Amino acid sequence: MTVLIIGSGLVGTQIARLEVEREERPVVMELQPQRDAMAQLVDLDRIELVQGDVLDPFALARAIQEYNVTRIVHTAANPLLTAGAQRDPLPAIRLNVMGTTHVLEAARIFKMERVVFCSSSVLYSSMNPAVDSGTAYTEEALPRPSTIYATTKLAAENLGLNYARWYGLDFVAVRYSAVYGPWNGRGGGGEPSQLMRQLVEKALKGEEAVYRDRPSEMVYSKDAALGTALACHATGLKSRVFNITSGAIFQPDQLVRELKRVVPNARLKREEVPPDWMAAGRPPQPMDLTRARAELGYEPQFPLPKALADYVAWIRQHPPAP
Numbered sequence: 001m002t003v004l005i006i007g008s009g010l011v012g013t014q015i016a017r018l019e020v021e022r023e024e025r026p027v028v029m030e031l032q033p034q035r036d037a038m039a040q041l042v043d044l045d046r047i048e049l050v051q052g053d054v055l056d057p058f059a060l061a062r063a064i065q066e067y068n069v070t071r072i073v074h075t076a077a078n079p080l081l082t083a084g085a086q087r088d089p090l091p092a093i094r095l096n097v098m099g100t101t102h103v104l105e106a107a108r109i110f111k112m113e114r115v116v117f118c119s120s121s122v123l124y125s126s127m128n129p130a131v132d133s134g135t136a137y138t139e140e141a142l143p144r145p146s147t148i149y150a151t152t153k154l155a156a157e158n159l160g161l162n163y164a165r166w167y168g169l170d171f172v173a174v175r176y177s178a179v180y181g182p183w184n185g186r187g188g189g190g191e192p193s194q195l196m197r198q199l200v201e202k203a204l205k206g207e208e209a210v211y212r213d214r215p216s217e218m219v220y221s222k223d224a225a226l227g228t229a230l231a232c233h234a235t236g237l238k239s240r241v242f243n244i245t246s247g248a249i250f251q252p253d254q255l256v257r258e259l260k261r262v263v264p265n266a267r268l269k270r271e272e273v274p275p276d277w278m279a280a281g282r283p284p285q286p287m288d289l290t291r292a293r294a295e296l297g298y299e300p301q302f303p304l305p306k307a308l309a310d311y312v313a314w315i316r317q318h319p320p321a322p
């Protein structure tokens, strides 16, 4: 079995590491490989790293054929996810919708055993309440997205589900909450991911670090990768869409407490934030993990205290370049 991982940033590199730990040799296709950042997380001698663009269907076909790929995990994303897509919609629509279509089409033609697509909790948080008729925070909610990024993620999920329905493609989507964790490269997720990264890095440097006065649900990148790897390899699945998250909302004071436990000298400053402009006024609610637990055997390994301790230890070993 050879897994092709498309995109190697915050999450894709962790998925490559897990494949290597399974004694597999994954193929990683990345538009702009950041070898130094990747090498801090995965042994590059144990992966095939291919520079390539998912928007080039021939590059995709070449990688599949050359390395006898049998499964694909599609993690590619443009910088800053939601905020990036709001600022610059066309590239986001192109990558998230057409890039995913290329993956689905290549998977259909080359008869892949499975495609795993990285989707998002924005399908719960970025909804338009006036027209949404679904049940919030379960996989079969019927969201009407209120942002460009969420719209592209829903479109890509639905294309995948129709490739499954009409062409028998084994398609699975994993919906992450905001991801944080070790990564010293460019990219690295959306605004919540960047804020967490800045918070921890500045706290460690002894600089004033700002946190937002808002409850959040986030997932450590190692757990996001674990859920994705399980979705890639699980057998006997009944469902095609799975929440992958920590399963718990943390309050700002809990974040402060846990960060100070591992960085006692941290200088933390609370930032008042307006109500979430995307959240449609919904009170936050943890994403439901019942299905991921039952079908994937997924159990988050890194609740906030353990994740922060692991993350801080990693940054101490791999200080970001000034």
Ligand SMILES: NC(=O)c1ccc[n+]([C@@H]2O[C@H](COP(=O)([O-])OP(=O)(O)OC[C@H]3O[C@@H](n4cnc5c(N)ncnc54)[C@H](O)[C@@H]3O)[C@@H](O)[C@H]2O)c1
Pocket: 006, 007, 008, 009, 010, 011, 012, 029, 030, 031, 032, 052, 053, 054, 055, 074, 075, 076, 077, 078, 079, 080, 081, 095, 099, 118, 119, 120, 121, 175, 176, 177, 178, 179, 180, 186, 187, 188, 189, 190, 193
């Ligand atoms: N980080 C989060 O908070 C979060 C939350 C929910 C869902 N997701 C989704 O998870 C996936 C992984 O996110 P991430 O945080 O690792 O993002 P990231 O930005 O760290 O990594 C994405 C990688 O994709 C690469 N890429 C971009 N365009 C490409 C192309 N045309 N061809 C090949 N590679 C390309 C980028 O260079 C980057 O290295 C994305 O699909 C994202 O939308 C992320």
